[in-house]
Every structure is written in structure tokens, then in C-alpha cells.
Amino acid sequence: MKSIHTSFVDAVKDIHDGATIMVGGFGLVGIPENLIKALLETGVKDLTIISNNCGVDDWGLGLLLQNKQVKKMISSYVGENKEFERQVLSGELEVELVPQGSLSEKIRAGGAGIPGFYTPAGVGTPIAEGKETKVFNGKEYLLEEGLVADFSLVRAAKGDKMGNLIYNKTAQNFNPMIATAGKVTIAEVEELYEIGELPPDQIHTPSVYVQRLIVGKQEKRIERLTVSE
Amino acid sequence: MNNRERIARRAEKEVQDGFFVNLGIGMPTLVANYISDNKQVVLQSENGLLGIGPYPTKDSVDPDLINAGKETVTAIKGASYFSSAESFAMIRGGHIDLAILGAMEVAENGDLANWMIPGKMIKGMGGAMDLVHGAQRVVIIMDHVNRKGEPKILKKCSLPLTGKNVVNRIITDRAVIDVTEEGLKLVEVMEGFTVEDIQNSTEPELIIAEGLK
Numbered sequence: 125m126k127s128i129h130t131s132f133v134d135a136v137k138d139i140h141d142g143a144t145i146m147v148g149g150f151g152l153v154g155i156p157e158n159l160i161k162a163l164l165e166t167g168v169k170d171l172t173i174i175s176n177n178c179g180v181d182d183w184g185l186g187l188l189l190q191n192k193q194v195k196k197m198i199s200s201y202v203g204e205n206k207e208f209e210r211q212v213l214s215g216e217l218e219v220e221l222v223p224q225g226s227l228s229e230k231i232r233a234g235g236a237g238i239p240g241f242y243t244p245a246g247v248g249t250p251i252a253e254g255k256e257t258k259v260f261n262g263k264e265y266l267l268e269e270g271l272v273a274d275f276s277l278v279r280a281a282k283g284d285k286m287g288n289l290i291y292n293k294t295a296q297n298f299n300p301m302i303a304t305a306g307k308v309t310i311a312e313v314e315e316l317y318e319i320g321e322l323p324p325d326q327i328h329t330p331s332v333y334v335q336r337l338i339v340g341k342q343e344k345r346i347e348r349l350t351v352s353e
Numbered sequence: 354m355n356n357r358e359r360i361a362r363r364a365e366k367e368v369q370d371g372f373f374v375n376l377g378i379g380m381p382t383l384v385a386n387y388i389s390d391n392k393q394v395v396l397q398s399e400n401g402l403l404g405i406g407p408y409p410t411k412d413s414v415d416p417d418l419i420n421a422g423k424e425t426v427t428a429i430k431g432a433s434y435f436s437s438a439e440s441f442a443m444i445r446g447g448h449i450d451l452a453i454l455g456a457m458e459v460a461e462n463g464d465l466a467n468w469m470i471p472g473k474m475i476k477g478m479g480g481a482m483d484l485v486h487g488a489q490r491v492v493i494i495m496d497h498v499n500r501k502g503e504p505k506i507l508k509k510c511s512l513p514l515t516g517k518n519v520v521n522r523i524i525t526d527r528a529v530i531d532v533t534e535e536g537l538k539l540v541e542v543m544e545g546f547t548v549e550d551i552q553n554s555t556e557p558e559l560i561i562a563e564g565l566k
Binding site: 200201204248 | 400401407414416425428436438440442482484517
């Protein structure tokens with residue numbers, strides 16, 4: 125059976141200095157809010173974080189940046205964060221930018237035991253520097269390598285005590301791949317169900333990928349509230 | 354009508370009935386406002402939604418439902434949600450008919466630069482590098498010249514590329530230009546401009562389509 129935690133700090137306390145972690149979410153949607161805040165409390169340092177974005181100045185992964193806990197970010201878009209900009213320009217923070225489709229596929233591949241794959245994204249751009257290329261049917265492709273992590277932090281709308289997960293709407297985003305690519309995957313769920321209560325044919329992340337579960341209440345902050353008249 | 358609206362309205366004509374379309378962040382997103390009710394079009398959002406609907410009313414905002422620009426949106430009837438890997442499989446695999454994107458520079462061979470200005474802060478390319486290779490057709494919408502009045506359509510891009518040889522058509526506030534094997538072909542001139550105006554504000558030599566003068 126999976127370990128079901130009641131303390132977020134307990135759930136992340138073995139994430140060690142220098143660890144590589146993957147964190148689900150797109151913008152602030154689908155981020156494991158409480159697991160991120162718990163890392164702020166444990167004070168773990170020199171993290172390499174693989175996540176599509178890096179939060180905003182005062183929320184999400186931006187909190188770990190503010191607290192200088194991040195050594196390197198691997199992301200596709202980091203444009204909403206002034207502290208990020210300051211740390212990169214001052215050399216405190218290393219950043220590796222990866223095209224979003226390549227990033228999601230690198231994580232998928234890592235979790236699926238595939239060490240590398242070819243993609244056209246980035247050919248002829250700065251992203252291609254130092255990367256092997258190969259021509260298939262007259263078109264050039266780049267070799268991108270799979271990514272894995274020591275720990276993966278994901279958020280799901282529903283989980284059961286086996287570790288099966290179901291995501292809500294666009295809060296799914298990077299979470300399913302990230303769940304597969306961590307040696308230890310910790311899932312923050314909005315609601316936890318008994319085994320057998322979730323319909324097996326609706327599961328997004330099968331239980332085998334998830335090692336720890338914890339229920340949390342999220343703020344679900346909105347980055348760009350846009351409404352019709 | 355301002356320039357952005359004029360460009361967005363012209364770009365709408367690129368969207369055909371039955372198309373699956375990805376609209377980039379910023380001006381391209383505006384194109385959605387002008388899509389004719391007579392066309393059945395499905396908008397894809399690379400964060401994992403096929404079937405973007407209008408912005409929600411104040412009372413129906415769902416924090417778990419956003420577009421790639423991180424704006425709150427709704428989903429149309431018949432929409433689907435999926436992971437980012439699935440989303441880019443859909444894009445990279447050629448299942449999206451059209452991508453409409455913005456640009457800083459476009460070169461005469463179809464090279465596109467729209468993600469980075471060296472020396473300034475780098476925000477990241479997001480999904481642009483994947484989209485330009487995956488979508489069946491890539492249409493760029495942008496102002497014809499930059500704020501200094503200099504051409505943005507160049508013989509060679511000066512900025513780091515998003516993709517090489519990826520653009521099919523450029524729509525600006527002044528003209529519509531196709532990227533062809535022979536070079537850039539001027540196919541439409543917007544009201545208030547002449548063929549000569551367009552050539553004067555475009556670095557490469559243009560092939561002029563028959564019937565334009």
C-alpha cells in the first residue's frame with residue numbers, strides 16, 4: 125500500500141540538497157501548492173527543478189526562488205517572474221530553456237524508459253547547439269534526451285489510496301508525465317478516495333507511478349483573470 | 354479599425370471551415386473574436402485543451418481552466434482535455450491544420466524569429482518551436498515595420514531563430530506576402546498602400562502577384 129501522509133513537510137522531508145525534482149503545473153494551474161510550500165519549510169537547497177514554468181514572484185515555485193533554494197531551472201517559459209530574471213542576470217541561477225513539446229516528451233520518454241528521441245523542434249536555433257542531428261526523409265531532426273528526477277511532485281483532483289490519479293481540466297498539463305519520471309512520486313490530491321471508488325477506465329495516472337499521497341486544500345490562484353462582458 | 358483589428362480580421366480568412374487551429378499568445382488570440390459563425394472551427398490550446406470557448410462570465414470562472422496565455426477560458430461542447438505530451442503529439446504529428454503566430458522578424462526563406470532578443474532577458478520559447486514544425490500551415494501576423502519604422506521582413510533574420518524555413522504566409526497591416534520557392538511573393542496590398550510602399554518597407558525583393566500594381 126502507498127504511504128498516505130498527513131504532514132506535507134513529512135511527505136517531502138527526504139528531498140535532499142542538490143536533488144533533481146520535477147514539479148507539475150502550467151502557470152499556476154495544477155501545481156502542487158502545498159508540497160512546494162513544504163519545501164520552503166524544509167529549506168532544502170541547490171535544487172534542480174524541471175517544470176514548465178517557475179511560478180510568479182510570490183507564488184508557486186517563485187517562493188523557492190525567493191528563498192534561494194534553486195540552483196537550476198529546466199523550463200520552457202519563465203517570463204512572469206522578476207526575481208527569476210534578477211537571479212539569472214546576476215549568475216545565481218542557471219536556466220536551461222527547452223521547447224515545450226520537447227520538454228513534455230523528454231519527461232514522457234524518461235518515465236517510459238526511452239533515453240532519447242528525434243524532434244524537429246529547435247533545428248537551426250540556439251537550442252540545437254551541441255546536439256546530434258539526423259536526417260529522416262530529407263528533413264533534419266534533433267536528438268533530445270529523456271529526463272528523470274529523484275522526486276516528482278504532482279497535483280491531482282482525485283486520488284485513491286492505491287495511488288490512482290485523476291486530473292481536472294487543464295490542471296492535467298505536465299502532471300501525468302511527471303508522475304512517471306520520478307524515482308519517488310508524491311501526489312497532492314484535492315480529494316482522496318477509498319480503493320475501488322474511482323472508475324478504473326477514467327484513471328489518468330495508474331497507481332504504479334505514485335509512491336506517496338497527501339490531501340491538501342489549494343488556493344488555486346489565477347494568473348490572468350479574463351472574463352467576458 | 355486599428356492595425357491589430359485589421360490584421361486579425363484578415364487573418365480570420367486563413368481559417369477554413371473544419372479546421373483545427375492553434376492561435377499564439379497576444380495578437381493571434383484576437384483572431385478568435387472574428388471567426389465567422391458559418392465556420393466550424395476547433396481551437397487548440399497547447400496546455401491541453403482542444404475546443405477553447407469564449408472567456409467565462411464572472412460567475413463561471415474556473416481556476417483549473419486556462420489557455421496557453423494563462424487566461425481563464427471556457428471549453429466548447431465537444432471539447433477534450435489531455436496532457437502536455439498528448440497536446441504536442443497532436444501538434445508535432447501534423448494534426449493541427451493551422452498555427453497563427455506573432456513574429457519579431459521573418460526572412461525571405463521562411464525563417465522565423467519570435468522568442469528572444471540577446472542581451473535582454475530571455476523569457477523562453479514556450480511551444481513556438483514545436484508549433485512551427487508541426488502545424489500544417491504557419492501564418493505569421495505582425496506589424497509590417499518595427500517601432501523605428503525598419504522592415505521586419507528581412508533577407509536574413511538578425512535575431513536567434515525559432516525555426517528555419519517554417520513560415521508559409523505573412524499578414525501585416527500593409528500586405529499579405531507568401532513564402533514561395535522562388536522567394537517572397539506579394540499577394541495582397543492593404544487599402545491605403547501601394548506595391549511600391551510595400552517594397553520600400555520590405556528588405557528582400559518581392560515577386561509581385563499578377564493583377565497587383
